[in-house]
Amino acid sequence: MEPRTLALFPFLPEVSAYLKQSGVTLDSIISEPAYERARDLGSKRIMEAFLDKEIKENPMVSEVDHLFEMLSYIVARMIVSSTGDEMLIIHYSQAEALSMSNRLLDQDMDFVHEVASSLDINVSLESADNMRIHFTDYLRLSSPMRSKEWALIDQELDAGFLLLDKKKICRLMQQALKDKISSELPLPVNDEIIETFRPTIENVKIEIEKKKEEFKKEGFGRISFIRLPPCMKIMLNALKDGKNLPHVGRFALTAFLNTIGMDTEGILALYATSPDFNVNLARYQVEHITGSSSGIEYLPQSCHTMVSQGICFEPDSLCNKDWMTHPLSYYKIKGKPRDKDKDKSKNTGNPKGAGNPKGAGNPKGADNPKGADNPKGADNPKGADNPKGAGNPKGADNPKGAGKDKKDEDGESQQDEKDQISEKD
Amino acid sequence: MHGLRVKIVINKHRDVRTMKDKGPPPVIHIPTTQFVQRCFREYYTKAEIPMVHDLDRREFGAIIPGRTMRRHMGFNDMPALKRYLTDSCPAHVYHSTAYYEMPGAATMDKKTWLGADLIFDLDADHIPGAEEMSYAEMLAQVKVEFIKLIEEFLMGDFGFAEKDIGIYFSGGRGYHAHVRHPSVRKLNSHERREIVNFITLPAKDISGFLSKKAYDVTEFKGHSKAKYTYILPDPDAKGWKGKFWHSLMEYLDNGLERDRKEIIEELIAHDGIGKGSAETIYSKLFKGDVENTGASNIKRSNSLEAFSSDRVRNLFLDFILERTRAMAGETDEPVTSDIKRLIRLPGSLHGKTGFYVKSLELGQLEEFDPLIDTVWKGFTGNTKITGTADHTFQLIGEEWEIKKDESMLLPTAVALHVALQKKCKIS
Numbered sequence: 001m002e003p004r005t006l007a008l009f010p011f012l013p014e015v016s017a018y019l020k021q022s023g024v025t026l027d028s029i030i031s032e033p034a035y036e037r038a039r040d041l042g043s044k045r046i047m048e049a050f051l052d053k054e055i056k057e058n059p060m061v062s063e064v065d066h067l068f069e070m071l072s073y074i075v076a077r078m079i080v081s082s083t084g085d086e087m088l089i090i091h092y093s094q095a096e097a098l099s100m101s102n103r104l105l106d107q108d109m110d111f112v113h114e115v116a117s118s119l120d121i122n123v124s125l126e127s128a129d130n131m132r133i134h135f136t137d138y139l140r141l142s143s144p145m146r147s148k149e150w151a152l153i154d155q156e157l158d159a160g161f162l163l164l165d166k167k168k169i170c171r172l173m174q175q176a177l178k179d180k181i182s183s184e185l186p187l188p189v190n191d192e193i194i195e196t197f198r199p200t201i202e203n204v205k206i207e208i209e210k211k212k213e214e215f216k217k218e219g220f221g222r223i224s225f226i227r228l229p230p231c232m233k234i235m236l237n238a239l240k241d242g243k244n245l246p247h248v249g250r251f252a253l254t255a256f257l258n259t260i261g262m263d264t265e266g267i268l269a270l271y272a273t274s275p276d277f278n279v280n281l282a283r284y285q286v287e288h289i290t291g292s293s294s295g296i297e298y299l300p301q302s303c304h305t306m307v308s309q310g311i312c313f314e315p316d317s318l319c320n321k322d323w324m325t326h327p328l329s330y331y332k333i334k335g336k337p338r339d340k341d342k343d344k345s346k347n348t349g350n351p352k353g354a355g356n357p358k359g360a361g362n363p364k365g366a367d368n369p370k371g372a373d374n375p376k377g378a379d380n381p382k383g384a385d386n387p388k389g390a391g392n393p394k395g396a397d398n399p400k401g402a403g404k405d406k407k408d409e410d411g412e413s414q415q416d417e418k419d420q421i422s423e424k425d
Numbered sequence: 426m427h428g429l430r431v432k433i434v435i436n437k438h439r440d441v442r443t444m445k446d447k448g449p450p451p452v453i454h455i456p457t458t459q460f461v462q463r464c465f466r467e468y469y470t471k472a473e474i475p476m477v478h479d480l481d482r483r484e485f486g487a488i489i490p491g492r493t494m495r496r497h498m499g500f501n502d503m504p505a506l507k508r509y510l511t512d513s514c515p516a517h518v519y520h521s522t523a524y525y526e527m528p529g530a531a532t533m534d535k536k537t538w539l540g541a542d543l544i545f546d547l548d549a550d551h552i553p554g555a556e557e558m559s560y561a562e563m564l565a566q567v568k569v570e571f572i573k574l575i576e577e578f579l580m581g582d583f584g585f586a587e588k589d590i591g592i593y594f595s596g597g598r599g600y601h602a603h604v605r606h607p608s609v610r611k612l613n614s615h616e617r618r619e620i621v622n623f624i625t626l627p628a629k630d631i632s633g634f635l636s637k638k639a640y641d642v643t644e645f646k647g648h649s650k651a652k653y654t655y656i657l658p659d660p661d662a663k664g665w666k667g668k669f670w671h672s673l674m675e676y677l678d679n680g681l682e683r684d685r686k687e688i689i690e691e692l693i694a695h696d697g698i699g700k701g702s703a704e705t706i707y708s709k710l711f712k713g714d715v716e717n718t719g720a721s722n723i724k725r726s727n728s729l730e731a732f733s734s735d736r737v738r739n740l741f742l743d744f745i746l747e748r749t750r751a752m753a754g755e756t757d758e759p760v761t762s763d764i765k766r767l768i769r770l771p772g773s774l775h776g777k778t779g780f781y782v783k784s785l786e787l788g789q790l791e792e793f794d795p796l797i798d799t800v801w802k803g804f805t806g807n808t809k810i811t812g813t814a815d816h817t818f819q820l821i822g823e824e825w826e827i828k829k830d831e832s833m834l835l836p837t838a839v840a841l842h843v844a845l846q847k848k849c850k851i852s
Binding site: 134135136137139140143148149151152153154155156157158159160161162304307308 | 581582583584585608609611612613614615616619620622623626629630633634662663664665666667
């Protein structure tokens with residue numbers, strides 16, 4: 001494999017053979033002055049991953065550039081491991097995965113196939129445009145994606161297999177790489193590594209803290225019932241109607257309300273209408289979850305967990321977005337002000353851009369491959385689906401124009417989608 | 426000593442009952458209980474229990490009459506399991522669909538889940554109108570649905586080979602399929618639910634079967650507005666897209682030859698379609714000169730341009746989806762999506778019927794008659810019973826009639842069934 005390719009896809013197993021051949025050792029990366037640039041690139045890689053959510057392609061002209069690029073991946077993993085921070089591990093693996101997926105779209109199918117195999121995805125090349133995947137692999141990789149276009153029932157299942165186009169297979173590979181990296185990290189690190197990267201580790205930790213603060217502060221202010229996701233609304237209404245909620249439901253609702261800033265008394269008042277209300281027991285349980293008695297503040301479950309616990313009720317179009325993984329994100333996004341500009345692009349309304357001479361109603365996006373009406377374009381999972389920004393964020397989701405774009409059907413979801421752009425983390 | 430033991434059993438039984446359903450305490454008839462236990466012990470001593478796949482990775486659970494379910498049992502091999510069965514004579518025995526690192530550990534956390542078979546359970550509850558049927562009719566209907574599940578879905582759409590699917594009669598009112606292919610082991614609940622959805626085609630948003638194409642986009646004050654054509658799936662599309670297409674085409678073809686009144690009545694019968702909508706659908710599809718009806722346009726263009734109103738089009742699509750649902754299969758969702766469930770041990774006796782959980786080949790299903798083939802042939806001789814209720818039933822190919830308070834001699838296997846059904850006592 002070309003060194004350039006290895007540099008672009010540094011998680012490939014061939015990389016370690018290449019490094020071995022080049023005589024690079026772990027010790028030398030950490031200590032030798034000659035590798036300072038690799039260490040710097042590694043620091044940059046991790047900061048980009050955390051702040052921009054995607055790793056930019058550095059200009060590479062020589063074989064040394066390629067080598068350092070590969071090493072930056074190894075360094076970044078050491079830094080992440082040194083912090084041991086779960087949140088960073090998740091963000092970092094997401095960014096690596098997203099970058100891979102975007103870079104792969106420029107590659108030919110043979111190569112995509114090769115990478116897929118290295119990620120243990122069992123696919124075979126069916127044609128120049130399609131790959132064949134067993135439905136169990138498909139389910140495993142698509143199950144975190146909740147948008148309806150991934151539902152098995154809508155797939156053309158044929159004797160256990162289905163066909164995926166390049167964009168879809170890349171999206172599944174993104175999931176696979178994310179799972180792989182986040183399961184590999186943290187790696188064991190020694191004091192020397194921690195010492196070498198201390199400045200970066202400190203910086204990253206500061207950024208992480210900032211992010212966590214931001215999340216707490218900015219996310220939720222006054223409690224708004226209108227912004228609640230359907231699951232919470234339904235559970236809340238059930239309580240008001242005096243119906244009993246299952247334990248997992250109470251837990252989710254309590255942790256959720258607590259996180260968006262409702263105090264114990266407020267939450268208790270809601271439960272007071274419950275048929276089996278016992279104020280002492282309820283207070284004990286609520287305080288346990290809110291952390292006022294246990295010291296551990298529980299966060300509400302993710303969408304995925306709630307689905308498997310059977311307490312995901314009536315998901316709406318916003319819930320069904322690929323990237324919607326947590327009821328708190330829903331609440332945050334619903335709370336974002338909608339400015340005029342965003343409203344304008346609301347009516348994208350056109351799956352393919354085909355038949356729409358005006359660039360699908362989103363003139364800005366059209367001119368701007370990275371979706372620069374959005375300063376954080378790279379943060380944007382939409383953008384991820386649409387690296388070329390094919391002029392139309394809608395169309396990007398839908399390469400064949402094959403109308404699986406339920407998103408178009410209501411204005412609201414579009415708006416939500418725009419709102420989400422600078423928000424999703 | 427013996428008397429004491431019996432007393433304890435009675436007390437325990439009462440406790441369980443009062444906790445559970447507060448009904449009147451059952452009358453335990455000791456000779457009947459002993460007869461049942463004798464039969465079960467004879468069965469487990471002599472009958473052949475099929476090998477349990479990965480036995481040492483499974484959790485076992487059992488219900489001994491009068492006690493609550495005992496779970497968290499693990500066995501190393503078949504002889505150990507068989508010893509347990511012969512010694513305890515449980516009324517019901519189950520094993521986990523899951524594989525565990527330590528199946529015998531006392532809590533679920535400590536077991537360490539390694540994966541689970543993909544299980545399908547189809548019983549009489551899922552058959553529409555089952556309440557009206559006799560037991561034998563019900564079983565026959567379940568079998569038809571079960572064969573469809575195996576052949577069209579598990580082996581058809583999902584592509585499993587016959588050797589990957591264990592097929593069992595449950596001993597009660599239905600059938601189980603255990604898919605043991607390694608590819609399914611790690612699937613989580615959500616993923617298994619997707620499989621069930623594929624089989625049962627629940628009410629759904631139809632748009633996933635169609636593609637939408639804008640053909641008329643207008644812009645006004647920065648807002649753009651588009652009209653769409655709804656393109657139908659390819660005629661050779663696989664999965665439900667293809668089935669939906671065929672069902673739509675069949676409807677259109679037939680409709681061109683049917684009379685108006687019939688079509689409209691059929692449309693109105695569908696939930697959500699009123700008289701007005703039915704008229705609209707009819708005229709959009711079938712009115713006009715034969716070559717130029719909406720139906721022939723749809724067939725020609727493979728798209729749904731015939732409808733100008735979204736509401737009417739969606740009603741019509743929903744109507745076709747409902748018709749397509751005739752091709753859907755049946756299976757019990759919670760059983761399939763539960764990755765830690767216990768399922769009846771193949772080869773074990775069912776404590777409410779006395780039938781054994783029979784392992785079957787796909788080719789045997791057609792001929793299989795649970796009321797003959799799952800009665801163990803090893804029970805010998807006759808047993809004298811006294812009816813506790815009037816009861817008529819079919820078993821081993823004959824019709825039996827017992828009367829309250831009348832004594833009669835029955836073949837032991839039949840007597841066992843009647844005793845378990847609580848329709849007789851043994852003196």
